[in-house]
Amino acid sequence: MSYFLHLLIxxxxxxxxxxxxxxxxxxxxxxxxxxxxxxGAGAYAVALGAGLWGSVPALIAAGAAGAIVGALLCAAxxxxxxESFALLTLGVQVVWGNAANNLTAVTGGPFGIPGIPxxxxxxxxxxxxxxxxxxSLVVVGAGALAVVSRRRGPWGKAARAAALDRRAFESLGKDxxxxxxxxxxxxxxxxxxxxxxxxxxxxxxxxxxGGLDRxxxxxxxxxxxxxxxxxxAWFGVAILLLVPEVLRFVRLSGPAGPAIQQLILGCVLLLxxxxxxxxxxx
Amino acid sequence: MPVREPTTALSFTDVRxxxxxxxxxxxASLQVELRAGSxxxxxGANGSGKTTLLNTLGGFLRQSSGTISLLxxxxxxxxxxxxxxxxxxxxxxxxxxxxxxxxxxxxxxxxRASADERLWSALLKPKQLARRDxxxxxxxxxxxxxxxxxxxxxxxxxxxxxxxxxxxxxxRATAVRRDLVxxxxxxxxxxxxxxxxxxxxxxxxxxEGAAVVxxxxxxxxxxxxxxxxxxxxxxxxxxxxxxxxxxxxxxPRSPSRPGLE
Numbered sequence: 001m002s003y004f005l006h007l008l009i010x011x012x013x014x015x016x017x018x019x020x021x022x023x024x025x026x027x028x029x030x031x032x033x034x035x036x037x038x039x040g041a042g043a044y045a046v047a048l049g050a051g052l053w054g055s056v057p058a059l060i061a062a063g064a065a066g067a068i069v070g071a072l073l074c075a076a077x078x079x080x081x082x083e084s085f086a087l088l089t090l091g092v093q094v095v096w097g098n099a100a101n102n103l104t105a106v107t108g109g110p111f112g113i114p115g116i117p118x119x120x121x122x123x124x125x126x127x128x129x130x131x132x133x134x135x136s137l138v139v140v141g142a143g144a145l146a147v148v149s150r151r152r153g154p155w156g157k158a159a160r161a162a163a164l165d166r167r168a169f170e171s172l173g174k175d176x177x178x179x180x181x182x183x184x185x186x187x188x189x190x191x192x193x194x195x196x197x198x199x200x201x202x203x204x205x206x207x208x209x210g211g212l213d214r215x216x217x218x219x220x221x222x223x224x225x226x227x228x229x230x231x232x233a234w235f236g237v238a239i240l241l242l243v244p245e246v247l248r249f250v251r252l253s254g255p256a257g258p259a260i261q262q263l264i265l266g267c268v269l270l271l272x273x274x275x276x277x278x279x280x281x282x
Numbered sequence: 283m284p285v286r287e288p289t290t291a292l293s294f295t296d297v298r299x300x301x302x303x304x305x306x307x308x309x310a311s312l313q314v315e316l317r318a319g320s321x322x323x324x325x326g327a328n329g330s331g332k333t334t335l336l337n338t339l340g341g342f343l344r345q346s347s348g349t350i351s352l353l354x355x356x357x358x359x360x361x362x363x364x365x366x367x368x369x370x371x372x373x374x375x376x377x378x379x380x381x382x383x384x385x386x387x388x389x390x391x392x393x394r395a396s397a398d399e400r401l402w403s404a405l406l407k408p409k410q411l412a413r414r415d416x417x418x419x420x421x422x423x424x425x426x427x428x429x430x431x432x433x434x435x436x437x438x439x440x441x442x443x444x445x446x447x448x449x450x451x452x453x454r455a456t457a458v459r460r461d462l463v464x465x466x467x468x469x470x471x472x473x474x475x476x477x478x479x480x481x482x483x484x485x486x487x488x489x490e491g492a493a494v495v496x497x498x499x500x501x502x503x504x505x506x507x508x509x510x511x512x513x514x515x516x517x518x519x520x521x522x523x524x525x526x527x528x529x530x531x532x533x534p535r536s537p538s539r540p541g542l543e
Contacts (some may be wrong), residue, residue, distance in 0.1 A: 150404045154415050161380050161391055167342060168378035172369035172392045172454070174399070182401040249337035 005129040009201055011241055012133075013194045014221065018233040019147045020190030021222035024070075027156060028183045029163040030077055031086035032071075035218035036095035040197030040210015041065040043268045044100070047113040047205040055119045059139065059196045066192015067185040074184025078166065078177055093215045100207035112206025116221040119200045126200075136197055147190050159183045191218070223269070289354060290317040291462045291493030292339070297348035299338050305517060307331045307338060309348070312519045314512065317455035318461065321484060321494045323525060324500060324507030327528065331517040332497040333375055336464045339495070340372060341365045353461050367396075375497075376528050377451040383438035385431065385450045388421035388439060390415075392457040425457045426450075429483070444471045452483065463487055466497045481506055505529050 017039055024032040042062035049058035071094060077085055107113065119126040119135050125188045126132045150156055160177035162169045169176050199205045208214070221236030293315045299307040316322045324332045339350055341362035347500055350357055355434065357365045366372065380388050397403060398414050404414045431449045433442060439450055447493035448471060456463060469477045477500075484507045487494050498504050504511065504525065513521040521528045 146405070149408065150401070153404055153408070154394055154399050154411060154418075155401055155404040157383070157387060157391060158394075160382070164380050164382070165378050167362070168374065170342075170361070170363040170378065171340065171366050171372040171374070171378075173363055173370075174396050175361075175363045178400070186401060 002129055005133050007241065007245065009129070009133050009136050011237055012136045013197050013201065013243060014218075014237045015233055016140045016143045016147075016197075017191045017194035017218055018221045018225060018237055019144055020066075020070075020187040020194070021218045022226055022233055023147065023151065023159075023183060023187035023190070024074070025222045027151065027163060028074070028077070028161050028180070030074070030089075030188020030189070031082060032073070032089050033086060033092040033215055033219060034089035034096070036075055036192055036212060036215030037093050037211045038066040038069050038191035038210075039101060039195035039214055039218065040096060040205075040207075041069045041188075041197070042192030043199040043205045043209045044107060044113070045192070046196040046199040047116050048106070050117050050200070054121075055117070055200065056121055059119075059193060059200075062196025062199075063189040063193040066188035066195065070184035070186075070191070071181045072184070074180045074187075075177070077180045077184075093212055097207055097211045100210060107205075107207065110207065112204055112209075114204045116199055116203045116205065118203070132201060136201070139193065141195055142195055143190055143255065147186065150186060155182070166264075190277045220269070283411055287320050290315050290351070291318045291353055291496065292319050292322075292351070294339065295348055295433070297335075297338060297345050297350065299343050299517075300332060300346045301343070306334045306343070307345075307517045309335075309519050312522060314522065316462075316493045316495065316510070318493050319488055319491045320509040321496060321507050323511040323529075324495060324497045324514065325499070325504065325511060325528075326520070328515035329516075332512040332514055333466055334517070335514065336372070336466055336495065336497060338367075340464065341447045341520040352417040369459065369461040370464070371462070372464040373451055373455045373466055373468055375470075377447055379439045379447060379451055379454070382438055384436040384484045385433070385437045385439055385442075385453070386419055386422045386451055388524055389425055389454050389457045390418040391424075392454045393421045422453075422457065425453050429453050430479075445473070445476055448472060448476075454482075456487065460487075462493045462495075464495045464497075467499065468496060469498060469500050469503045477503060501529055501533050505533070 017035065019030065020038070021035045024030045024035070038240055042065055043184045045062040045065040046058045049061045055059070073089060076088060080088060101110055103109070119132065126135045158174065159179050159182070162174070162176040169179070197211065198209065217240060222233070222239050223235045224236035296310070296311060297298060297307060297309045298305065314322070319485065322542070326332050332472045338345050339352070341360060343359065345358070352365055352370055353368045355368060380391070394415070398411055403411055423435065425426060429449055429452065431446070431453060433446050439447055452468065455465070465484070468480045472480060481503065482493055484496060496504065496507060508525040510523065511521070511525045512519065513528055513532065521531065
């Protein structure tokens with residue numbers, strides 16, 4: 001039971017992060033490789049703030065931290081070419097990981113920040129797995145609802161139009177830079193909150209929490225979901241979360257496990273390429 | 283629609299455009315003033331600078347010298363979206379429709395107020411916004427209906443014919459009141475009936491008091507809609523004046539100059 005609750009919690013946390021990343025990759029058509037930094041910003045905000053301000057303000061701070069990083073990065077989207085933007089976000093992601101590893105006074109360096117208090121609100125503490133699953137269900141549910149409904153409404157339509165054809169968008173008297181900033185803020189906010197939840201769940205944060213691996217995982221999940229079916233964030237999460245677990249059940253989690261996992265991921269990505277869905281094509 | 287006051291809608295003086303040291307447009311000592319309720323035709327062979335001129339007026343290319351004024355405001359330092367927000371519309375030569383969505387969504391995007399597309403509005407006033415979004419869709423239906431666009435309005439515009447796409451683009455460019463409209467080859471790719479409709483469309487815009495700049499290769503089409511004509515040749519002004527005079531010089535020569543006809 002605990003094992004399934006663990007998977008459920010991770011799935012929920014990743015679902016919100018992937019919904020945010022999909023906003024950038026699918027709606028914004030950006031080759032965005034710094035989702036790990038957004039996740040890490042949220043996680044560190046909780047690690048540093050939960051003890052000072054309490055759980056809910058820390059989670060809000062996690063969203064705000066992600067939103068700020070996301071908005072700053074997306075502000076550059078209209079100023080650089082698509083391939084430069086991919087390199088820019090990759091560079092930011094690498095610098096972020098490096099800073100998290102070396103700014104020991106703030107991040108704890110390679111040892112990270114342990115002992116993050118359990119999520120609590122109005123005297124109720126999410127101490128066990130079941131309770132935390134409930135917290136993540138509520139937070140991820142609210143976050144997902146906010147993202148999905150914004151996506152379907154006028155804001156989402158305008159954001160997609162701005163990403164699809166900047167000049168046409170401008171010739172309607174609309175400001176594409178604001179659209180980019182807001183896209184980055186909402187996406188970053190969603191990824192930041194999921195990073196914050198992750199920190200609460202593990203009770204520990206280090207450089208790997210928002211590292212390059214996380215960035216690639218989130219990007220791959222977002223692309224997988226988008227490629228399978230428009231806006232199907234769950235698909236990417238299910239594939240990349242369940243493949244290692246299935247491998248574990250068929251006793252392939254030894255040395256061959258990671259290789260087979262990468263092989264499966266590679267095959268799925270090839271299938272996606274053959275299906276010809278367009279993502280990150282700004 | 284109420285008729286607008288007759289004022290100067292567009293003026294530009296001594297406009298030059300250089301990109302990486304190459305002069306794309308050199309309209310030195312040319313002063314153009316287009317009053318509301320009149321049509322300026324822009325003609326010239328391919329590569330003569332017609333679209334470059336529209337891009338410069340719209341702010342997509344920055345002039346290296348000269349002054350541009352749109353609807354009474356000097357716009358030299360304004361980004362494109364601020365220029366168009368003044369009440370300017372544009373039909374693009376390559377249409378630039380949002381291909382993934384239907385005609386209604388393309389037109390509704392032009393109708394919807396920018397404030398209704400802000401994130402804070404979406405987060406704080408979702409119900410009001412949903413209602414206004416429906417209103418925008420209804421208004422888009424009405425615009426498409428007025429233009430007699432008959433295809434399925436929800437079909438992604440990527441799946442429409444060139445002619446259908448042209449009408450959606452025209453509807454989008456003029457979905458809300460525009461006092462100045464740039465039309466880049468509005469008649470190209472249309473059949474005779476379509477051309478006649480396009481002609482009537484431009485004359486209606488003029489009748490409502492809008493100033494219209496029409497870039498067009500078809501000189502006979504221009505002769506029926508334009509009050510003034512600017513003839514460009516390799517980025518310079520070859521002739522500028524009343525449509526009958528300028529076109530009279532060009533029309534007899536057009537068979538030997540395929541770039542113009």
